[in-house]
Amino acid sequence: MDPAVLRDDMVASLEHETKALVRSDDVSQALRTVPRHEFVPADADRGAYLDQSFDHRGTRVLSPSTVAKLLEALDVEDDDSVLVVGAGVGYTPAVLAAMVGERNVHAVDITRTVVYDARRNLESAGYGGVxxxxxxxxxxxxxYAPFDRILVEAAAVEPPRTLVKQLTSDGRLVMPLGGREQRLAAVERETPNDVESSSDAGVAPDARVVERFGSVAFAPLLVEGEQSGAIERNRTAREDREYAERHAQTRRGWEHEWIDWDGR
Incomplete structure (x- = not known):
């Protein structure tokens, strides 16, 4: 079947009132334009326009519904300068390029093989200028800072302060916030007058959450040494192991000893 027809069907399902994930004309048009089959693994071509995600080289090709949710939250405007943290296979940067222009979209990823794949996919899809x-x-x-919009496709407890500082004064950062339980949030820089009145616990002092968009589940934001191929790459698993080791050494209550009441 013609990929353009499949894209139209995909977006129509995301616009339908049962999902209502695509609400803006710009997001709708961009999703209908970008050939998603250029970004999914070769053995998944037939399902490129189904609402499902794929794993590829230690990264995840986000489902169309997840991409739609991110882009609606990001709320880009014409000619915005955009940074995507977590380039993945390049699909989200491509959709953003269809909205604001290739030269306005920048993407980074910590895994070199993923970067190579993203560049190749973007070139193949016609967005080599990203x-x-x-x-x-x-x-x-x-x-390339400052950016009008920053999209982080990985979770952290709070927005990295360096990223917040790379926003324009009226910029917007969207990312999943939390650990095991995450919520998609939009963050803006605080002006000096806002600092004392901010009540967003867990957010860096120079940022404030301005909107939340529901629960999500993303991999944690990786640091050097945790990317694919490194000895430690799953921060959650590492933290679980360390917590278990500490917990084993801090028994309390009835765990400390068995009291023989009958013998007293």
């Missing part, structure tokens, strides 16, 4: 570089996502891309 800049993709291998970086620690928490460091952002200071050479």
């Amino acid at each position: 800049f993709v570089d291998c970086r620690d996502g928490a460091d952002g891309l200071p050479e």
Whole structure:
């Protein structure tokens, strides 16, 4: 079947009132334009336009519904300069390029093989002008800052302060916040007058959550040494192991000893 027809069907299902994930004309048109089959693994071509995700080289090709949710929350405007942290296979940067222009979209990923794949996919799909570089996502891309919009496709307890500082004064950062339980949130920089009145617990002092968009489930934001191929790459598993080790040494209550009441 014609991929354009499949894309139309995909977006129509996301616009339907049962999901209502696509609400803006810009997001709708961009999703209908970008050939998603250029970004999914070769053995998943037939399901490229189904609402499902795929695993590829230690990263995840986000489902169309997840991409729609991220883009609606990001709320980009014409000619916005955008940074995507977590380039993945390049699909989200491509959709953003269809909205604001290739030269306005920048993406970083900590895994070099993922960066190569994203560049190749973007070129193949007709969006070779998107800049993709291998970086620690928490460091952002200071050479091209400030950005009007920053999208982080990985979770953290609070927004990395470096990324917040790379926003324009009226910029917007969207990312999943939390550990095991995550909520998609939009973050803006605080002005000095806002600092004392902010009540968003867990958010960096120079940022404030301005909107939340429901529960999500993303992999944690990786730092150097945790990317695919490194000895430690799953921060959650590492934290679980360390917690278990500490907990084993801090028994309390009835766990401390068995009291022989009959013998007293």
